[in-house]
Amino acid sequence: MNDKLETVLLKAAVMTFEELGFMLPTPKLDESQQHATAQAAVGVQFRGLFAGELVVLVCGDWLPRLAANMLGEDEPPSLLQQFDALGEIANVICGNVLPQIAGPQVIFNLSAPCPVEIPQMAAIDPECPAAKTQLGLETGRAEVRLYLHSETA
Amino acid sequence: MTLNVLVVDDSAVMRAMIIKSLNLSGLPLGQIYQAANGEEGLRALRSNWIDLALVDINMPVMNGEEMIEEVRRNSELRDLAIIVVSTESSEARIEMLERHGTKFVHKPFAPETLRETIQKLIGVSDERQVGNGAAQSSGYDF
Numbered sequence: 001m002n003d004k005l006e007t008v009l010l011k012a013a014v015m016t017f018e019e020l021g022f023m024l025p026t027p028k029l030d031e032s033q034q035h036a037t038a039q040a041a042v043g044v045q046f047r048g049l050f051a052g053e054l055v056v057l058v059c060g061d062w063l064p065r066l067a068a069n070m071l072g073e074d075e076p077p078s079l080l081q082q083f084d085a086l087g088e089i090a091n092v093i094c095g096n097v098l099p100q101i102a103g104p105q106v107i108f109n110l111s112a113p114c115p116v117e118i119p120q121m122a123a124i125d126p127e128c129p130a131a132k133t134q135l136g137l138e139t140g141r142a143e144v145r146l147y148l149h150s151e152t153a
Numbered sequence: 154m155t156l157n158v159l160v161v162d163d164s165a166v167m168r169a170m171i172i173k174s175l176n177l178s179g180l181p182l183g184q185i186y187q188a189a190n191g192e193e194g195l196r197a198l199r200s201n202w203i204d205l206a207l208v209d210i211n212m213p214v215m216n217g218e219e220m221i222e223e224v225r226r227n228s229e230l231r232d233l234a235i236i237v238v239s240t241e242s243s244e245a246r247i248e249m250l251e252r253h254g255t256k257f258v259h260k261p262f263a264p265e266t267l268r269e270t271i272q273k274l275i276g277v278s279d280e281r282q283v284g285n286g287a288a289q290s291s292g293y294d295f
Contacts, residue, residue: 019261070166072173084166091164091211092260095240104244110211112163 005101005131005146012096013135013144016089022069023062025135025142036060036140041116042086044094048108052130052148054094055116056086060140087113093144155183156275157202161194161217162209162238167260171207171238171267178268191220198230205275207267208255210239210246218246221253234275238262 010027017025036059043055064076067085071077077085090113098108129145158175162168168187175182186201188194192215194208206224210217217237224230235255241247247257256274258267 016261067166071169081166084164088164088167092240095211095242095260099242099244104242107243107246110240112211112213 002131006133008097008100009093009131009144009146010133010135012093012100013133013142016092016096017066017135017137017142020070020092021066021085021089023066023137025137027135029134029136029141032139033060033136033141038118039063039140040083040086041118042083042090042113043116044087044090044113045111046094046098046108048098049102049106050148052146054090054097055129055143055145055147056090056093057118057143057145058086058140059143060138062138062140062142065138083115097146155181156204156271157183157186159186159188159194159197159201159203159206161188161191161206161212161220163189163212164209165189167209174262174264174267177264178271180268180271191215191217191223194220195223198224198233203233205234205236205271207236207238207258210237210241210250218250221250221255225253236267236270236274238267 014025017023039058039061040063041055041057043053045053063082063086066089067077067082068075070085071081076082091110094110099106102108130148131146132143134141134143160168160171162171172185175185184201186197186203188197190212194206197203198206208217208220217239221235224233224235236258237250237255238258238260240260242259250257256270258270
């Protein structure tokens with residue numbers, strides 16, 4: 001995997017969770033964060049100079065808190081709103097990462113965020129993400145994976 | 154003068170965040186309308202008096218760019234004040250949107266950034282400056 005891509009992905013993910021999700025991610029994971037199980041995932045597909053998908057995987061139980069933070073509410077919102085919030089996180093990370101990889105003049109079109117089934121993720125993992133990063137969030141972690149497809153738009 | 158605002162974004166959570174940000178801005182707001190894509194946005198514009206539209210770019214059905222082009226082609230809507238609120242970072246696309254007379258706010262954004270952009274675009278006063286004392290800086294970034 002490319003170190004520069006991973007740095008770009010990490011910076012964009014940290015900024016997005018902090019500024020949009022009002023959460024404080026940690027780059028180092030403790031044992032409970034490392035072993036948190038996958039609960040949900042959302043992907044944003046993109047096409048432009050190259051095509052691919054950015055996936056955010058939720059490990060642990062921080063998604064209700066993220067959505068509540070984004071809505072400024074104390075109680076966790078509906079599951080639909082939780083996925084909507086996660087989708088917006090994925091969208092913002094993706095939108096911030098692509099110009100840093102491809103250059104500021106390149107135009108990409110992003111799809112609406114879609115939930116990704118966890119078993120489906122295991123199936124696409126053999127493709128190997130071009131870059132992957134993980135952040136500690138509460139007692140779990142977020143994994144952000146960038147997949148690049150060979151075909152162009 | 155109060156501002157009727159249309160918020161167009163396919164994410165209901167993001168629409169709620171933008172509306173919260175507007176409510177914190179201290180701007181004199183009237184009605185706030187919502188739409189989940191460009192097509193719904195155009196319908197809202199045709200059936201309501203709206204002073205300002207805050208429009209996302211990447212949306213299903215009709216994206217923000219198509220909606221803005223449609224607005225600028227329409228003789229009744231073409232002077233609408235539009236701010237694009239998007240994750241879009243491509244300078245080429247931002248320049249293209251600005252040629253349509255729009256301003257641009259990059260996600261995530263601070264409520265202050267949105268307020269200042271609105272003030273620059275339409276010259277509306279902050280309610281606090283005329284003595285209503287509505288909002289203070291929230292410290293939030295949306």
